Amino acid sequence: MQKLVKKNKAVFIGLFFCNLIVAFLTPYILPERYFNDTVIIVFDKGHEIGWFGSYPFVIMFYKLTGLRHLPFFLIALIQFPIVTYILYKIGVPSNFHKLNVKNILVYIGLLLSGIYMSMPTKEFITFLLFCTIPFIFQSKRKPRFKIVFSLVLIACFSFFRPYYLLMPIFAVGMYLVSFIKFENKTFSTIFYGLLIAIFLSLSHGVLRGEYISKQTRENYVTNANKNSINTAIVSPISQDTWYGEAFGIVYGFMAVNVPVVEAIKHILSPQVLAFVIWQLLIFYILFVRFSRCLKNRKQYQFELWTLLILFAYFIVQGIFEPDLGTSIRHKIGLFPLIYFALYYEDFRKDIRQSI
Structure with missing residues (x-):
């Protein structure tokens, strides 16, 4: 029996593949200044690697995962699907396929995500940290617990x-x-x-x-x-x-x-x-x-x-x-x-x- 993909999810998936191409091509298109942070993360010439602070932690992350040794287009093919899948799990709105201001802004946000996730970046870590909040709010815990736990968790993100x-x-x-x-x-x-x-x-x-x-x-x-x-x-x-x-x-x-x-x-x-x-x-x-x-x-x-x-x-x-x-x-x-x-x-x- 055939399963029909709903229009909202079809558009979401279509945008994913379009922006995946953008993410793939971005390292070959962007000016050099867009990679200033990436150079620091990949080469760590200042020997900043560690567990506390944005640069030290992200350098450690890309070293331990081995991602810093991969070409940028491969990193794009790994990171962008991950962040898109996270958004998909948060939920796809029922009217996501309709053209309105809000949806267009989100379409652009997905495009920007494709661009910024196409290289080793601190934003990938930030995305992984803060995506926890919507999932906490969608959980079956008591409301007060979800709110307090989210605030405490964000405070803990200060290690980054x-x-x-x-x-x-x-x-x-x-x-x-x-x-x-x-x-x-x-x-x-x-x-x-x-x-x-x-x-x-x-x-x-x-x-x-x-x-x-x-x-x-x-x-x-x-x-x-x-x-x-x-x-x-x-x-x-x-x-x-x-x-x-x-x-x-x-x-x-x-x-x-x-x-x-x-x-x-x-x-x-x-x-x-x-x-x-x-x-x-x-x-x-x-x-x-x-x-x-x-x-x-x-x-x-x-x-x-x-x-x-x-x-x-x-x-x-x-x-x-x-x-x-x-x-x-x-x-x-x-x-x-x-x-x-x-x-x-x-x-x-x-x-x-x-x-």
């Missing part, structure tokens, strides 16, 4: 990138603030999340003598090769002062999540404009969903926490990301969460059955 430790802090902080009655609760919740970030950075400055964003993003951009950073995020106000640091964090958040200024700066660069449009639409849809979840937190509790985690990450990006291109690449590492949040309505029935 220390700033992941900030995400549960920002998420819980925004969750508590969301109970306060504001005229515009969505804006206010994110705003207070930014205030928490500013407070932590200023506290770090008092204790350690240098503000977090100044220590990471601004110093990195200043010392980096300008040819390797096309969309550097540089605050117009020096971050040596407390108000400069506060402004820099807000500016960084806007630059990586609502990059209108970046679009104006690179109006003649089609690639940058494409990134900007994708980022703006993703942020807008997530923002609208966040607003809905805050109004119906019981009905959408797992989507609410998914969005709190995502917006916490967006705030973290506002502190640390050196340029727009890097911020987009890093978002692909959290694509399982974005995917889960965008299609939560399709997955909610299964989640309710497990409660």
